[in-house]
Amino acid sequence: MPALLAALACIYCDAIAATPDFRVEDRSTLRMPSTAATNGQHTLTLTLANIGGWNDTGITAAVTTAAGILAQCGLRLAEAELLRIRVPASHRDFDTPRSLELARALPLRKPAIYFAAGTRQRPAFDAEAIGRGNSRTRPELADTVWIIHGARDPGIVIAHELAHVLMDSGEHDNTPGNLMAEETTPDNTRLTPAQCARITATGTRNGLLQAGVD
Ligand SMILES: [Zn+2]
Secondary structure, three states, X not given: OHHHXXXXXXXXXXXXXXXXXXXXXXXXXXXXXOOOOOOOOEEOOEEEEEOOOOOHHHHHHHHHHHHHHHHHXXXXXXXXXXXEEEOOHHHOOEOHHHHHHHHHHOOOOOOEEEEEOOEOOOOOOOEEXXXXXXXOOOHHHOOXXXXXXXXXXXXXXXXXXXXXXXXXXXXXXXXXXXXXXXXXXXXXXXXXXXXXXXXXXXXXXXXXXXXXXX
């Protein structure tokens, strides 16, 4: 019996010891410039989680660019909550088991964009989107985007990954100029009416978009 108790106590102690220290150090509201906050029929409210030492200016610029691109589908990003989260060095990168631990310990309003330092995933991508369809074994990561510091064209990357999340689809469209082309470049920013329809319908159904309010 004492052995069993000791074992139980040990499991409990391990669980406590294994919980890394995640702390929201700063919380602010990012208001979009009026050009990005156009009148749209659908409102997108984002959580921006800075875990990788990004600077606020870089995050604001990227999100403003992404909002401008998504506005073509009648999406309006009025404001976003920007959180600076202190995480242990082991959790600054995107890495499924560790990122899951963070998302579990510190649940955020979705969709959430995590601004990470790097990635430990292989293959390594500049950014990844996790929708409902590819999160069955990691539900806490559903409706999140992970982007690494130093990603090229971060605003376009964010718009592309958010479109994956809102459509709940990993599909690409390599038509020249399309935002959902496999390769994100400043020339690829357009969405077709069908893509917009899917973004708004699926995003609304999944509770990620709200009816627009002026
Ligand atoms: Zn993609």
